Amino acid sequence: MAAEAANSVSWVQAFIALSGGMALFLFGMEWLSDSLKKVAGDRMRSIMSAITGNRFLGLSVGALVTIMMQSSSATTVMLVTFVEAGILNFRQTLAVILGADVGTTVTAQLIAFKATDIGILMIAIGFTFASFSKKRDWSNTWQAIFGLGLLFFGMKVMIDSMMPLRTYPQFIEILYQLRNPLIGVLFAAAFTALIHSSAAFIGIVILLAQQGLISLPDGIPLILGSNIGTCITAGLASLKASREAKRVALAHVGFKVLGVGLFIFWIPGFASLTEWVSKPFDVDIARQIANAHTIFNVFLAAAFFPFTNVIGAWIEKLLPSEEELHPGYLPRVQHLNEQLLSTPALALDVARKEVARMTKIVQKMVSASIYPFMSDAEHKDTVYPELSLIDGIHMREKKVDFLEEKVSEYLVHLAQKPLTEGQASEVMGLVSIVSDLESMADIVHRDVLRLIDKKKPLGVDFSPEGRNELERFHLKVVKQLSRLELAIDETDPEKGRNIMNKMEKYLDLDSQLRSLHLKRVVEARPETLKTHEVHMELMDIFKQLNVYAGNIGKVISGWNPDKAV
Numbered sequence: 001m002a003a004e005a006a007n008s009v010s011w012v013q014a015f016i017a018l019s020g021g022m023a024l025f026l027f028g029m030e031w032l033s034d035s036l037k038k039v040a041g042d043r044m045r046s047i048m049s050a051i052t053g054n055r056f057l058g059l060s061v062g063a064l065v066t067i068m069m070q071s072s073s074a075t076t077v078m079l080v081t082f083v084e085a086g087i088l089n090f091r092q093t094l095a096v097i098l099g100a101d102v103g104t105t106v107t108a109q110l111i112a113f114k115a116t117d118i119g120i121l122m123i124a125i126g127f128t129f130a131s132f133s134k135k136r137d138w139s140n141t142w143q144a145i146f147g148l149g150l151l152f153f154g155m156k157v158m159i160d161s162m163m164p165l166r167t168y169p170q171f172i173e174i175l176y177q178l179r180n181p182l183i184g185v186l187f188a189a190a191f192t193a194l195i196h197s198s199a200a201f202i203g204i205v206i207l208l209a210q211q212g213l214i215s216l217p218d219g220i221p222l223i224l225g226s227n228i229g230t231c232i233t234a235g236l237a238s239l240k241a242s243r244e245a246k247r248v249a250l251a252h253v254g255f256k257v258l259g260v261g262l263f264i265f266w267i268p269g270f271a272s273l274t275e276w277v278s279k280p281f282d283v284d285i286a287r288q289i290a291n292a293h294t295i296f297n298v299f300l301a302a303a304f305f306p307f308t309n310v311i312g313a314w315i316e317k318l319l320p321s322e323e324e325l326h327p328g329y330l331p332r333v334q335h336l337n338e339q340l341l342s343t344p345a346l347a348l349d350v351a352r353k354e355v356a357r358m359t360k361i362v363q364k365m366v367s368a369s370i371y372p373f374m375s376d377a378e379h380k381d382t383v384y385p386e387l388s389l390i391d392g393i394h395m396r397e398k399k400v401d402f403l404e405e406k407v408s409e410y411l412v413h414l415a416q417k418p419l420t421e422g423q424a425s426e427v428m429g430l431v432s433i434v435s436d437l438e439s440m441a442d443i444v445h446r447d448v449l450r451l452i453d454k455k456k457p458l459g460v461d462f463s464p465e466g467r468n469e470l471e472r473f474h475l476k477v478v479k480q481l482s483r484l485e486l487a488i489d490e491t492d493p494e495k496g497r498n499i500m501n502k503m504e505k506y507l508d509l510d511s512q513l514r515s516l517h518l519k520r521v522v523e524a525r526p527e528t529l530k531t532h533e534v535h536m537e538l539m540d541i542f543k544q545l546n547v548y549a550g551n552i553g554k555v556i557s558g559w560n561p562d563k564a565v
Contacts, residue, residue, distance in 0.1 A: 029197060188225025
C-alpha cells in the first residue's frame with residue numbers, strides 16, 4: 001500500500017517537474033523571440049525586402065531568422081503578417097519557409113549536445129548585464145541571452161523529471177504504443193500543436209532517447225509528427241488573414257505533409273541512413289534523433305527548392321486571390337495587422353502602406369469627378385464598369401470613411417507602444433494625414449455630386465476655354481495625389497517639400513485661371529454667364545483639394561526616416 005502511494009507521489013512529482021520545465025522552456029523561447037525582435041525589428045523589413053527575386057538568399061534568411069527566433073512557427077507567422085502587410089508577396093515566402101524548416105533543427109542539435117547544462121549560467125549572465133545596460137540594444141541583447149538560458153534551463157528540468165520514468169511500466173507501455181508509426185505521427189502532431197512548439201516536443205524525444213527509453217526507429221515517427229504539428233500555429237495566424245497570407249500557411253503545411261508522406265513508409269531505411277551519417281562521429285541515440293530531424297528538413301529544402309515557382313503557381317490556383325473571387329466593393333483593411341504592433345517599426349510600415357492605399361482611393365474619386373461636367377453621357381466606373389461613375393464615388397467614399405476609422409484606431413494603439421522620437425512623429429503625422437484624406441473624400445462626395453445635380457438643369461456646357469481651364473486645374477490636383485501616394489509609401493521628406501512647392505504654383509495658376517474666366521463674364525459670353533456659379537464652385541473645390549494636398553506634403557516634409565529606426 002505504501003509502495004503504491006509512493007509510486008503515485010512520484011508520478012505527480014514527475015508530472016509537475018515536466019510541466020514546469022516545459023513552461024520554462026516555452027517562456028524562455030517567447031522571451032528570446034521578443035528580445036531578438038526588439039534588437040532586429042527595425043531592420044527586419046530591410047532584411048525581408050532583400051530576398052525579393054533571390055530564392056537562395058530567401059532560403060538563407062529563413063534559416064537565419066529561425067535560428068534567432070528558435071521557432072519555425074514564429075518565422076512562418078511573421079511571413080503571414082508580412083504577406084498580409086504587402087511587404088512580401090506569396091511566392092517570395094516559399095524559399096524562406098524551406099529555410100525556416102532547416103533553421104529549426106539547430107535547437108534540437110543544441111539539446112542533443114547537452115547545451116542545457118549551461119542554462120543556469122546564461123540566466124545569471126543575461127539578467128546581470130541586462131539590469132545594468134543603459135543602451136537599449138545592449139539591454140535587449142542580454143535579455144535574449146537570458147531567454148536562451150531559460151529555454152535551456154527548462155529543458156534541464158525536463159531531463160531531471162524523466163529520470164524516474166524509466167522504472168514505470170505504465171509509461172513504458174505508452175511508449176510501446178507509440179512505436180506504431182501512424183500512432184506516433186498523429187500523437188506527435190497533436191502534442192506539438194497543443195504546445196505550439198516542435199522544438200519543445202523534439203527536445204522531449206531527445207530526452208527520452210538519452211534515458212534509453214526509445215530507439216532511433218521509435219523516435220523517427222515522433223520527429224515526423226512534430227514537423228506537421230508545428231504548422232498549426234501559422235494556420236491559426238492565417239485564419240482571419242487575406243487569401244495571399246492563407247497561401248503561406250498552406251505552403252508550410254503542404255511541404256511538411258508531403259515530406260512526412262514520403263518518409264513514413266521508409267522509416268527503417270531512414271534510420272539506417274541516419275546511423276550511417278552519424279557513424280563517423282560515434283554519437284549516441286539522442287544525437288542520431290537530432291540528426292534525423294536535420295536530415296529530414298534538409299531533404300525537404302533540397303527536394304522542393306527547385307520547384308518553388310511551380311508549387312507557388314499551383315497553390316495560387318488552389319486558393320485564388322480575393323479580387324479574383326469577387327469585386328472589391330466592400331471596404332476592408334488590406335495591410336494592417338494587430339500582431340505587428342509588438343514590433344513598432346513593422347507596424348508603422350504597414351500603417352504607412354494603408355494610408356498610401358487610402359490616398360490612391362481618394363485620387364480615383366478626384367480623377368472621376370471631372371467627367372460628368374464635361375459630358376452629359378452616362379459614365380461608368382473605370383475599375384468596376386458594372387457600376388456607374390456616381391456609384392463608384394459613393395462606394396469609395398464608404399471605403400475612405402471605413403479606413404479613416406480603422407487606420408486611426410491602429411495608430412492610436414501604436415502610439416501607446418515604446419517608440420523612437422522619429423516613429424512617434426510619423427505616427428502623429430499619419431493621424432493628421434488620414435483626417436485630411438477623409439476630408440478630401442467628403443468634399444468630392446458632398447460638393448462635387450451636389451454641383452453635378454446643379455449643372456444638369458442649366459442645359460448648357462462650359463465655354464471651350466472654361467472647359468479647358470477646369471480640365472487643366474483638375475489634372476494638377478490629380479497629379480498632386482499621385483505624388484502624395486508615392487511620398488507616403490516611401491517616407492520621402494523631399495517629395496513632401498516638392499508637393500508643397502507645387503501647391504503654391506497651383507494657387508498662382510488658380511488665380512490666373514479665375515482672371516481669365518472673369519474676363520469672359522465681363523464680355524457677357526452667354527455660356528459663361530449661365531455656368532458661372534458652377535464653374536467658380538468647381539474651381540473652389542479643386543483649390544481646397546490642392547491646399548489639403550499641400551498640408552499633407554508639409555507633414556511628410558517634417559518626417560526624418562533616420563530617426564524612425
